Amino acid sequence: HTKYSIYEKFGVKxxxxxxxxxxxxxxxxxxxxxxxxxxxxxDNRFSFQIEEDCEITVSLENFWE
Numbered sequence: 001h002t003k004y005s006i007y008e009k010f011g012v013k014x015x016x017x018x019x020x021x022x023x024x025x026x027x028x029x030x031x032x033x034x035x036x037x038x039x040x041x042x043d044n045r046f047s048f049q050i051e052e053d054c055e056i057t058v059s060l061e062n063f064w065e
Contacts, residue, residue: 008034014048
């Protein structure tokens, strides 16, 4: 919770929590009201909108291998 609050305070746009034991990843995106958990698509891809004209898509399909 400490990192979460600090990142939110300083405007870190994306916050990821990886749990290797459960092999899960939670992705949060900062908006005006705070962090909102994001859904990962059915094909295990997530797109990070860095700026209006800059987007990065990552595949989580083989993340734990």
